[in-house]
Amino acid sequence: MDDNEARVHDFLDDKLQTAGDLDSLDELLASITAQHGLLKQQLDGAQRDLHDAKHHQHEHHQQLQDKAAAFRRQQQDIDRRLLVITASETSDEAVPRFEAVLGTLQRLDVAGGYIELLREVDVLSKHAHDQLQTSNEAALAPYKQLRSLHTRLIKLQDDAEGAAPQLLHHVSQITQALRSKILDAFAADLDSILKKVHWPTPKAVIPPQLREEWETAIVKLLDLQMPELEGNNYASGPVDKVKLPPVLFPFEVLVQPLEMRFRYHFEGDKPTNRLDRPEYFLSHVTTLLDDYGSFVSDYMQPVLFKHFRGTDLALNPVYIDAMSAFITALLPVLRTKISSLLPKVANQPQLLSHLVHEIMSFDSTIRDTWAYDGGYGLSGWNGLSWEFLVQGNWFDQWLRVEKEFALKRYHEIVEADDWRDLDYESVDTKATKPTKGAIRVNDLLETITDRYRPLTSFKHKLAFLIDIQIAIFDQFHERLNDSLEAYLRMTTTLGRAMGGVSKEEQDKLLGIEGLESLCRTYGSADYLEKAMRDWSDDVFFLDIWEELQDRAQHGGSIGTRTVASVAERTSKNVGTSEADVSEAGGLFDETASWYARLRDRSEQIITETLVSNVRVALKPYRQINPWATLSSTGASGKDLSPTAELDPLLSHLSTTLAFLSRVLAPAPLRRITRAVLATVNAAIFDSVLRVSFSTQGAAQLNADLQAICAVVDEKVGAGVAESGLRRCFEGAKLVSLPIRGAKTSANTAGLAEEDGMEEWDAWAAEDAGADAGGESSGAGPQKETTSNRDADDGAEAGRELGLWEVEKRLFADNQSARDVLEELGLEVLDEKEARRLLRLRVELAG
Numbered sequence: 001m002d003d004n005e006a007r008v009h010d011f012l013d014d015k016l017q018t019a020g021d022l023d024s025l026d027e028l029l030a031s032i033t034a035q036h037g038l039l040k041q042q043l044d045g046a047q048r049d050l051h052d053a054k055h056h057q058h059e060h061h062q063q064l065q066d067k068a069a070a071f072r073r074q075q076q077d078i079d080r081r082l083l084v085i086t087a088s089e090t091s092d093e094a095v096p097r098f099e100a101v102l103g104t105l106q107r108l109d110v111a112g113g114y115i116e117l118l119r120e121v122d123v124l125s126k127h128a129h130d131q132l133q134t135s136n137e138a139a140l141a142p143y144k145q146l147r148s149l150h151t152r153l154i155k156l157q158d159d160a161e162g163a164a165p166q167l168l169h170h171v172s173q174i175t176q177a178l179r180s181k182i183l184d185a186f187a188a189d190l191d192s193i194l195k196k197v198h199w200p201t202p203k204a205v206i207p208p209q210l211r212e213e214w215e216t217a218i219v220k221l222l223d224l225q226m227p228e229l230e231g232n233n234y235a236s237g238p239v240d241k242v243k244l245p246p247v248l249f250p251f252e253v254l255v256q257p258l259e260m261r262f263r264y265h266f267e268g269d270k271p272t273n274r275l276d277r278p279e280y281f282l283s284h285v286t287t288l289l290d291d292y293g294s295f296v297s298d299y300m301q302p303v304l305f306k307h308f309r310g311t312d313l314a315l316n317p318v319y320i321d322a323m324s325a326f327i328t329a330l331l332p333v334l335r336t337k338i339s340s341l342l343p344k345v346a347n348q349p350q351l352l353s354h355l356v357h358e359i360m361s362f363d364s365t366i367r368d369t370w371a372y373d374g375g376y377g378l379s380g381w382n383g384l385s386w387e388f389l390v391q392g393n394w395f396d397q398w399l400r401v402e403k404e405f406a407l408k409r410y411h412e413i414v415e416a417d418d419w420r421d422l423d424y425e426s427v428d429t430k431a432t433k434p435t436k437g438a439i440r441v442n443d444l445l446e447t448i449t450d451r452y453r454p455l456t457s458f459k460h461k462l463a464f465l466i467d468i469q470i471a472i473f474d475q476f477h478e479r480l481n482d483s484l485e486a487y488l489r490m491t492t493t494l495g496r497a498m499g500g501v502s503k504e505e506q507d508k509l510l511g512i513e514g515l516e517s518l519c520r521t522y523g524s525a526d527y528l529e530k531a532m533r534d535w536s537d538d539v540f541f542l543d544i545w546e547e548l549q550d551r552a553q554h555g556g557s558i559g560t561r562t563v564a565s566v567a568e569r570t571s572k573n574v575g576t577s578e579a580d581v582s583e584a585g586g587l588f589d590e591t592a593s594w595y596a597r598l599r600d601r602s603e604q605i606i607t608e609t610l611v612s613n614v615r616v617a618l619k620p621y622r623q624i625n626p627w628a629t630l631s632s633t634g635a636s637g638k639d640l641s642p643t644a645e646l647d648p649l650l651s652h653l654s655t656t657l658a659f660l661s662r663v664l665a666p667a668p669l670r671r672i673t674r675a676v677l678a679t680v681n682a683a684i685f686d687s688v689l690r691v692s693f694s695t696q697g698a699a700q701l702n703a704d705l706q707a708i709c710a711v712v713d714e715k716v717g718a719g720v721a722e723s724g725l726r727r728c729f730e731g732a733k734l735v736s737l738p739i740r741g742a743k744t745s746a747n748t749a750g751l752a753e754e755d756g757m758e759e760w761d762a763w764a765a766e767d768a769g770a771d772a773g774g775e776s777s778g779a780g781p782q783k784e785t786t787s788n789r790d791a792d793d794g795a796e797a798g799r800e801l802g803l804w805e806v807e808k809r810l811f812a813d814n815q816s817a818r819d820v821l822e823e824l825g826l827e828v829l830d831e832k833e834a835r836r837l838l839r840l841r842v843e844l845a846g
Contacts, residue, residue: 114167121146125174128182139182140223146175147227182224187253190217200257202291206299218303221249229313235376242382242391244331245318245375250300251329258288259333266337275345278355281337282362285330289323289370296322318375327372331384338388349401353451356398360385360454382456395460399467406448406468413440414479420520422663427527432665434527435520441476442531445469453540458547459559465544465587466561466569473528473591481598484521484605487514491609512659515606519663522602526668529595536586545587548574603668607675610656614679617648621704622687627697628842640703649680650711657715666717673716677724680708689731692842698736705732730826734837737803803843810834 015021015028128142153168193214197204206214225248234243265272266281274280301322308314317324338359345351363383366372374381382390389395413419419437426439452464491514535541552563552575567574573585586592624645642650653676660669688701705728712721722729801823809820810831817831826834 117149117167118170121149121171121174124149125178128178139185140220143178143182143224144227146178151227151231179224183221183249186217186220186224187249190214190221190250190253191256193217194253199254200261200292202295204295214299215303218250218300219307221253222304222307225249229319242376245316245328247329247332248304248319248325250303251325254296254300254326255329255333258292258330262333262337275341275348275351276354278341278358282334282358285334286362286365286369288330289327292326293323296326300325316375317373323370324372324375327366327370328374334384335387338384339392342388342392342394346397349404352398353401353405356385356389356394357451359383359388364454380456383454385454386456389455389460390457395457395463399460399463402448402451402464403468403471406444406472409444410441410472410475413437413444414476420483422516422520422523424662430665432523432526432668433519433663434523438476438524438527441472442528445472449535449540458544458551461544462548462559462561462566466566470569470588470591473532473588473595476528477525477591477594477598480521480524483517484598484602487517488605512655515609515656515659516663518602518606518609519660522599522606522668523663525595525599525602529592529599532588532592532595533586536588536592541587545585548587603672607672610672610676611679613652613656614649614676615683617652618680618683620645620648622683625691627688627701628692628694630694630696630700640700642704642707643700646704646707650707653708653711654715657712661715669716670720673712673720674724677712677721681725681728684725684728685731689728689735689837689840691840693735693840694842695736695739698732698841701732702736705729727828730829731833731837733824734806734826734829734834735840737806737841738800739803739843803841807838810838 016025124142124146128139128146149171153171193206193210196210197206225246229246232246234245262281262284264270265284267273272280304320304322304325308320313319318328319325338355341355342352345355360383363381363385367381367383372381376382389398414437416437419435419440421436422433423436423439424433426436427433448464448468452461455461455464536545548558548566548570551558552566558566563575569590570587571585571589573589576585621643624643657669657673660672664672684705693701705725708725709721712724713719801820806820806824809816811817814831817834821829821831821834829837
């Protein structure tokens with residue numbers, strides 16, 4: 001059974017499964033017949049599509065065959081023609097020859113274009129020359145066409161990467177020759193008018209009858225120059241290669257006689273032509289501006305304003321402003337003069353420095369007095385000094401000269417005999433006295449600042465700052481530090497042994513002479529540190545700092561230096577934003593911090609020296625013990641003389657504080673004095689206030705303390721000594737309490753006598769037990785003490801406390817002790833120290 005039969009058999013089995021299915025046999029046959037007809041239709045359609053596709057494929061194949069045959073015929077024809085044209089045997093040989101012929105034809109076409117261009121140039125040139133014979137104004141139109149053609153050629157050459165240089169050169173020569181001829185003609189017209197008004201007379205005026213002719217002559221020159229001005233964008237370009245603004249033709253004519261006068265005076269062998277007096281020819285130019293400024297403003301300004309108004313050139317003051325145009329016209333003769341002068345003074349440092357300084361001064365005058373900006377907009381005119389120092393590469397040599405001069409002057413300062421002498425007259429009487437050397441170094445550095453302040457280049461300002469000013473600061477700091485180290489070597493035991501310092505020299509070093517040496521270092525460091533802080537707030541240095549920060553943060557150029565190297569010499573805050581630092585930085589942060597550390601170290605050594613001397617002076621006083629055995633002399637406490645063993649201390653304080661009060665400002669003087677008084681306070685409290693005192697001994701101690709206060713207050717100021725000796729004063733007050741109070745009633749007197757014979761438990765208690773006595777002692781004694789204190793509060797008000805009463809309340813409990821100390825006005829002593837001191841009274845000890 002084949003597949004068709006099997007499929008029919010399966011179909012019948014599916015449709016005729018039961019006897020009832022035979023009833024639907026007709027319907028089944030009809031369905032099969034319909035499907036058969038549909039399939040036959042589809043087959044017929046597919047056969048027709050196949051026939052059409054075969055037909056189209058045959059036609060397309062035939063077309064391709066025809067095109068291939070046509071291409072072969074064309075190729076054969078081209079090969080035949082190449083062979084005929086080139087007389088070559090094969091097409092491979094013919095192609096290169098044909099390309100050569102095409103190249104020749106192309107060059108011929110370009111040559112034809114060149115010839116046509118040259119013909120056009122020649123026609124315009126001849127037409128302009130012909131017009132010059134009849135009317136100067138008529139020659140201007142063909143010149144402008146020729147100038148426009150020349151401008152287009154320049155742009156086309158740039159696009160063609162420098163092609164046809166000979167053609168451009170030829171056209172440029174013809175254009176310039178025509179320009180020069182027309183310019184001479186127009187300039188002659190203006191010059192004739194100037195002669196009529198006797199120019200360059202400072203008081204020259206243009207009469208009304210010549211105003212129209214004057215304006216016409218100027219306008220013709222400006223029209224001639226307009227194409228050049230419109231195509232001149234001199235203000236754009238690299239920062240270090242700035243182009244110069246053009247001089248307007250009318251002003252060229254105007255300054256010609258002025259240039260002749262300038263050359264007459266400042267070229268050749270005239271007395272005014274001196275190498276050492278560049279200010280002569282520079283001031284001559286400023287005089288010309290003063291003399292002829294009114295003429296330029298009155299007769300040139302209206303014409304310029306009328307001519308340039310409404311054009312893009314009106315935004316440039318070099319064109320629209322008559323004084324700016326006049327200055328621009330005078331600057332070339334100065335450039336020529338300076339260019340010839342610089343090589344002559346290059347090997348003479350003083351003359352070179354003087355010349356550059358005078359040029360910068362001239363630049364500042366032109367900028368400030370005449371508001372000249374050269375047409376450079378916000379960046380402004382850099383000046384003649386910038387042109388020669390930057391573009392002329394004279395800055396390095398000038399910087400070297402200035403540095404040598406500054407270092408030479410610095411060495412003269414530090415090698416002078418009086419450079420270490422303290423200067424009492426140059427500063428305020430209340431200020432710390434610097435040395436004469438420090439003041440001279442500061443004056444030198446301020447002079448250097450004035451010399452480079454007019455510079456406009458940031459990297460040049462930074463070079464002066466780091467290479468000269470900070471370098472001198474560093475050298476002077478090293479010298480001051482060496483002086484301090486030398487003092488320390490000579491005052492230490494090892495240093496004296498190695499250096500062979502004699503006893504007399506040592507005594508001098510530890511006395512006023514040594515103190516003066518330390519004050520020299522302190523005063524110089526303090527003076528220069530403050531000067532640097534003031535400089536950091538100067539507008540000039542603030543501008544440098546802001547520019548440095550901006551370049552460091554945004555990757556700008558800072559010359560040949562790195563950000564790290566600049567930060568090391570100026571401030572660690574270089575390159576950091578304001579949000580990242582706690583305080584704003586400055587150019588002298590690092591140097592000022594070194595001087596501040598040197599100042600603080602000097603102050604510390606001064607303090608240590610005085611403290612050491614005070615300890616030595618106090619040694620005899622600390623070793624005596626007459627305080628319990630002194631008998632009454634009948635004199636009051638105010639009339640008592642200081643103890644004889646205190647004289648070394650009083651003498652030392654009087655001498656040293658008298659010197660320091662003249663040398664130091666009040667603030668450091670008080671700091672040092674407080675440190676010395678702290679030593680005196682500790683020494684007396686720890687040694688003297690450890691022995692028994694009688695009433696007379698306590699009075700003598702008070703007299704000694706008052707003597708110290710009198711010496712200190714006289715030199716330093718009232719209140720300083722009493723504040724520094726507060727603990728001693730409070731101890732002396734406690735041991736000098738009177739036996740009875742100032743006001744004593746019969747009841748309180750009897751109570752006091754009874755209390756004096758009574759044996760107090762607190763005497764036998766330890767201090768620790770006394771501290772807790774208010775809590776651990778029995779309730780009966782505590783209540784009794786408290787009730788007695790409360791009952792006597794009203795009676796004690798307004799009377800002086802006596803020894804027995806203070807003793808009773810001091811040893812009762814801690815709260816009572818604090819209360820009585822407060823009543824006595826004792827703020828420094830605590831309960832434990834007060835109880836120890838009160839035991840020193842011989843009346844209580846017995």
